[in-house]
Amino acid sequence: MALPFDLLLQGCRLPDGRIADVGARAGLVAEIGTLAGRSAHRAVDCGGLLLTPGxxxxxxxxxxxxxxxxxxxxxxxxxxxxxxxxxxxxxxxxxxxxxxxxxxxxxxxxxxxxxxxxxxxxxxxxxxxxxxxxxxxxxxxxxxxxxxxxxxxxxxxxxxxxxxxxxxxxxxxxxxxxxxxxxxxxxxxxxxxxxxxxxxxxxxxxxxxxxxxxxxxxxxxxxxxxxxxxxxxxxxxxxxxxxxxxxxxxxxxxxxxxxxxxxxxxxxxxxxxxxxxxxxxxxxxxxxxxxxxxxxxxxxxxxxxxxxxxxxxxxxxxxxxxxxxxxxxxxxxxxxxxxxxxxxxxxxxxxxxxxLRLPEHGLRVGARADLVLWETERAAEAVTTMAARRLVVKAGRLSIQHERTCTEFWRESS
Ligand SMILES: [Zn+2]
Structure with a gap:
């Protein structure tokens, strides 16, 4: 029985376009693949959003x-x-x-x-x-x-x-x-x-x-x-x-x-x-x-x-x-x-x-789990639209979560 992940990011869009789950343990990216059903102390549904290295x-x-x-x-x-x-x-x-x-x-x-x-x-x-x-x-x-x-x-x-x-x-x-x-x-x-x-x-x-x-x-x-x-x-x-x-x-x-x-x-x-x-x-x-x-x-x-x-x-x-x-x-x-x-x-x-000589940086198994989840499904839009950030993960722990609301009152006035 595999150890539980500290953090499991489910349904992420990798920069190459594939959808995968990313499991982090002990600060590192432990596995990337289909990890549905695996136990984790914390799991987040990423809804197909882009995940990149920090x-x-x-x-x-x-x-x-x-x-x-x-x-x-x-x-x-x-x-x-x-x-x-x-x-x-x-x-x-x-x-x-x-x-x-x-x-x-x-x-x-x-x-x-x-x-x-x-x-x-x-x-x-x-x-x-x-x-x-x-x-x-x-x-x-x-x-x-x-x-x-x-x-x-x-x-x-x-x-x-x-x-x-x-x-x-x-x-x-x-x-x-x-x-x-x-x-x-x-x-x-x-x-x-x-x-x-x-x-x-x-x-x-x-x-x-x-x-x-x-x-x-x-x-x-x-x-x-x-x-x-x-x-x-x-x-x-x-x-x-x-x-x-x-x-x-x-x-x-x-x-x-x-x-x-x-x-x-x-x-x-x-x-x-x-x-x-x-x-x-x-x-x-x-x-x-x-x-x-x-x-x-x-x-x-x-x-x-x-x-x-x-x-x-x-x-x-x-x-x-x-x-x-x-x-x-x-x-x-x-x-x-x-x-x-x-x-x-x-x-x-x-x-x-x-x-900066950070050899553990990256989105791959064994790298430090320093990751960013963007509010886009396209890797290019991290650059071309400065897509909003949803989550930031540092060493396998959630460090930032953004929640945005926008109320379009004008649509209610007829
Ligand atoms: Zn300077």
Missing amino acids: LVDAHIHLDKALLSDRTPSLEGTVAEALRVTGHAKRRFTVEDIRARARRALDLAVRAGTTAMRSHVEVDPIVGLKALEALLPLKREYAPAIDLQLCAFAQEGILQAPGTEALLARALESGADLVGGCPYNDTDAHAQIDIVFRLAREFDVDVDFHIDFFDEPEHMDVLYVAEQAVRWGWQGRVAVGHASELGALEPEELDRAAAILKDAGVGVIILPATDLYLMGRKDVRNVRRGLAPAKRLLAAGVTVAVATNNILNAFTPMGTGDLALMGYLMTAAAHMGTERDVADILAMLTEYPARM
């Missing part, structure tokens, strides 16, 4: 989320965003950061995000305050989401003396990985060297904000790839934005993509911010400023799509729902075919899970 948001800033009321955007440039946010940061308190981070996490969890990597600013302005605010949230939110914290030098390292030591302290204190921002420093390569040195010293992964310009004037990502290979860090390095890749000539892009693939460097596209901040100097045919998802995927590069910012000077809109980033990609990256939309769903789930 969403994985590979790049967000919880510490500077929800700041729009304090940092109104007047110019809408990267430089302004850095300046006004740096200014707001001087008044951050641990309580304030934690309260905003909780609101942002709640939005993400309700929308089906079951794993997330947040950058945490570590610099002489804010010190370790943001890390102090966010570290306890890892445990507090563990029943709903796996949270990785990246100690991040937003203000530069060489141009902000003291930052390197603070990054080391952050890694000693529990930050999971280290990140830099070479475009905001006096010597990009020297900053990259420092970040890799810290990564080796603490044996952690690396995540850079990189090449966030309209023209391919920096391409520091190639130096990052070189260091990844040099130090054996393949598969442990991600880069966000990389909008300069989108400005390369096709042959140059093919060369760069091959280098990134061989170096195991993942690229994270941040469509809300990239669309908002790039192309600002274009007076006609305003460019989109996105790293070229389709060509990178075709070259075998791991590509994710992530939220980055919610309601601040870098991105004055946002909902915390990762599906919104996929929806944006269909139009902004010309990814509307059936195959493209499937790729987008993978860029919200499987590929970021690979980047």
Whole structure:
């Protein structure tokens, strides 16, 4: 007699279109198939709705989320965003950061995000305050989401003396990985060297904000790839934005993509911010400023799509729902075919899970039962309509249930 399931999801539509029951036990997907009549502590009739793996948001800033009321955007440039946010940061308190981070996490969890990597600013302005605010949230939110914290030098390292030591302290204190921002420093390569040195010293992964310009004037990502290979860090390095890749000539892009693939460097596209901040100097045919998802995927590069910012000077809109980033990609990256939309769903789930090194992520027997039930029967509509979420399951337990009502009074009036 088989052990009862902890949770049995009956009649789910799998992403490949099949209908199946999914049984979870001890936090894992135990069986997928026809499981009618099997005992379970809790069974849910899913009515043929779509079940996917949990969403994985590979790049967000919880510490500077929800700041729009304090940092109104007047110019809408990267430089302004850095300046006004740096200014707001001087008044951050641990309580304030934690309260905003909780609101942002709640939005993400309700929308089906079951794993997330947040950058945490570590610099002489804010010190370790943001890390102090966010570290306890890892445990507090563990029943709903796996949270990785990246100690991040937003203000530069060489141009902000003291930052390197603070990054080391952050890694000693529990930050999971280290990140830099070479475009905001006096010597990009020297900053990259420092970040890799810290990564080796603490044996952690690396995540850079990189090449966030309209023209391919920096391409520091190639130096990052070189260091990844040099130090054996393949598969442990991600880069966000990389909008300069989108400005390369096709042959140059093919060369760069091959280098990134061989170096195991993942690229994270941040469509809300990239669309908002790039192309600002274009007076006609305003460019989109996105790293070229389709060509990178075709070259075998791991590509994710992530939220980055919610309601601040870098991105004055946002909902915390990762599906919104996929929806944006269909139009902004010309990814509307059936195959493209499937790729987008993978860029919200499987590929970021690979980047965050979560090998147990997925909808298959033996994987962690982190799952989302959507109010649609078509996998494409998770992206193309941002279908509402019905249920979210974290490690085999129901973590979120949405119930919606809409009363159409107008129909009663004749
Ligand atoms: Zn970012």
